[in-house]
Amino acid sequence: MSFDHLMKHANDIQAKAIRNAKIDQVKNAPPVYPDGIEGYYSYIPSMFEPFSQMPDPASYDHMIGNMDKSMANLCTLSGVDPFDKDHTCMINTDMSLGATDMSDWNGKAANLFKERFVEPFPKYSQNQFTLVATVKSGLLAYQAKWAAARRDIDELAHSVENALDLTGTQMFPDKNKWEIQFTVLASITAVGAAILALGTPPTSPVGALALTAIGAYAQTRAVDAPPDLPEKRTLQGETAYQITNEMTEALNKINQTIDAADEKIAAGFARTLQDITDSRRHLIANRPALADQSSTEIRGYDGLGPPQ
Amino acid sequence: MPDQGEALGVDIFHLYKTAKNLREVAVIYRDSARLLSLSESSWLANAGESRSRPHPVAPEWETACAETTKVLEDTARNLDDTAHALDRTADDYAATDQAAAAEYKRLREADV
Numbered sequence: 001m002s003f004d005h006l007m008k009h010a011n012d013i014q015a016k017a018i019r020n021a022k023i024d025q026v027k028n029a030p031p032v033y034p035d036g037i038e039g040y041y042s043y044i045p046s047m048f049e050p051f052s053q054m055p056d057p058a059s060y061d062h063m064i065g066n067m068d069k070s071m072a073n074l075c076t077l078s079g080v081d082p083f084d085k086d087h088t089c090m091i092n093t094d095m096s097l098g099a100t101d102m103s104d105w106n107g108k109a110a111n112l113f114k115e116r117f118v119e120p121f122p123k124y125s126q127n128q129f130t131l132v133a134t135v136k137s138g139l140l141a142y143q144a145k146w147a148a149a150r151r152d153i154d155e156l157a158h159s160v161e162n163a164l165d166l167t168g169t170q171m172f173p174d175k176n177k178w179e180i181q182f183t184v185l186a187s188i189t190a191v192g193a194a195i196l197a198l199g200t201p202p203t204s205p206v207g208a209l210a211l212t213a214i215g216a217y218a219q220t221r222a223v224d225a226p227p228d229l230p231e232k233r234t235l236q237g238e239t240a241y242q243i244t245n246e247m248t249e250a251l252n253k254i255n256q257t258i259d260a261a262d263e264k265i266a267a268g269f270a271r272t273l274q275d276i277t278d279s280r281r282h283l284i285a286n287r288p289a290l291a292d293q294s295s296t297e298i299r300g301y302d303g304l305g306p307p308q
Numbered sequence: 309m310p311d312q313g314e315a316l317g318v319d320i321f322h323l324y325k326t327a328k329n330l331r332e333v334a335v336i337y338r339d340s341a342r343l344l345s346l347s348e349s350s351w352l353a354n355a356g357e358s359r360s361r362p363h364p365v366a367p368e369w370e371t372a373c374a375e376t377t378k379v380l381e382d383t384a385r386n387l388d389d390t391a392h393a394l395d396r397t398a399d400d401y402a403a404t405d406q407a408a409a410a411e412y413k414r415l416r417e418a419d420v
Contacts, residue, residue, distance in 0.1 A: 062350060063346075063347040063350045064347075066343040066344070066346050066347040066350075067343070067344070067347050069343050070339075070340040070341075070343040070344050070347075070380075073336045073337075073339055073340040073343075074340055092336075094332070094333075094336060095333060095336055096329075096333070097329055097330070097333060098329075099325055099326070099328070099329035100325070100326040100329050100330070101322040101325055101326060102322065102326060103322075104311070104318075104319040104322055105319070105322075105323070113390070117386075117390075124383075128340075128376075128379060128380065128383070131376050131379065132340070132344065132376060134372070134376075135344070135369070135372050135373050135376050138366070138369045138372070138373075139347070213372075262366065265366055265368075265369065266366045266367075266368045266369070267368075268368075269366060269368035269369045269371075269372050270368045272368070272372045273368060273371055273372055273375065276372065276375050276376070276379075280379075283379055284379050284382060284383055285383075285386070287382075287386045287389075288386060288390045290390050290393050290394070291386060291389035291390040291392075291393055292389070292393075293393065295396065295397070295400055298393060298397050299397060299400070299401075304323075304397060306310035306311075307310050307311040307315075307316050307319035307320070307401070308310065308311060308319075
């Protein structure tokens with residue numbers, strides 16, 4: 001991968017386009033350059049410059065690492081990361097309410113606390129593990145998007161430079177065609193993970209409970225639907241003018257795929273937000289009444305009840 | 309007949325143990341929430357690095373991250389507040405029964 005040298009490629013493309021255009025002129029190939037050949041092809045580096053500023057996918061590693069640490073805290077039943085096949089957690093034995101002993105206290109709030117907070121606690125925590133994994137999947141999607149965009153722009157730059165080299169050395173070049181791929185949209189995909197049904201009755205949901213998002217296709221363990229396939233395009237051209245026109249269209253296409261990926265990720269997380277709202281009682285237990293009772297109330301039958 | 313004296317001391321010691329467990333787990337939840345917040349703020353800073361081509365921030369992702377952080381923080385707060393209520397109740401009972409208070413103190417000192 002020579003993405004770090006993208007601007008050098010851009011400058012080389014400009015130089016070779018100028019070189020070839022001068023040869024094309026000798027052959028009376030169109031177009032005519034009213035402002036001169038050098039002036040016409042001066043736009044090339046500035047077209048590549050924004051792409052050279054794309055975020056480094058590795059810059060997401062630290063943030064993803066923080067998400068992994070957060071998940072490690074919450075892992076109570078299963079350490080399988082549903083959206084990242086390179087990541088598995090150990091069960092966190094510190095994440096336990098096993099030391100609670102409320103057997104002496106049987107008031108109304110005490111019994112509800114035991115039944116609806118303590119007993120189902122591992123399942124709530126595991127659902128929160130899945131929730132954090134869902135948010136993390138968005139980071140994986142952005143990371144995959146930028147990696148794919150860098151790959152596509154690098155491949156395009158190389159292919160354009162090769163095309164200029166090939167046709168520039170021939171006085172009467174053969175038909176010149178080459179193929180490139182747009183892989184950004186294929187790098188991300190819809191993901192979904194089941195969460196445990198919990199909460200106050202009725203607990204049985206209609207249909208399966210799931211959190212959905214957009215994640216990285218290469219990372220996810222199982223996909224609900226395959227992503228868009230990489231889009232292939234055949235470019236062609238024998239003159240500098242034709243080749244650089246193809247190059248411009250392809251650059252615009254890469255731009256479009258990046259924007260489309262952003263929209264897909266945003267739409268995916270709009271669904272995630274709805275899932276969080278719909279599933280909230282399965283993601284967090286109701287606040288124990290004990291937490292808000294007065295000193296008198298908590299010692300009564302509606303609170304902890306008489307000590308026994 | 310509700311427990312009194314030493315038996316009550318044991319009962320309120322159990323409240324103390326429960327409160328201690330709840331607080332320990334609340335610490336873990338706050339750490340999880342902190343790590344999520346760190347990721348969110350780092351990502352927003354990273355997203356702005358592209359000077360020539362503004363990288364759009366996805367408010368939907370940001371909100372999902374914030375909502376998730378809130379779930380963890382709310383859980384931590386519920387654990388802490390419940391722990392506080394249990395501790396307060398244990399102290400209230402100990403204040404009214406000397407024998408209970410003595411047994412409660414002995415058990416706490418042994419629970420190190």
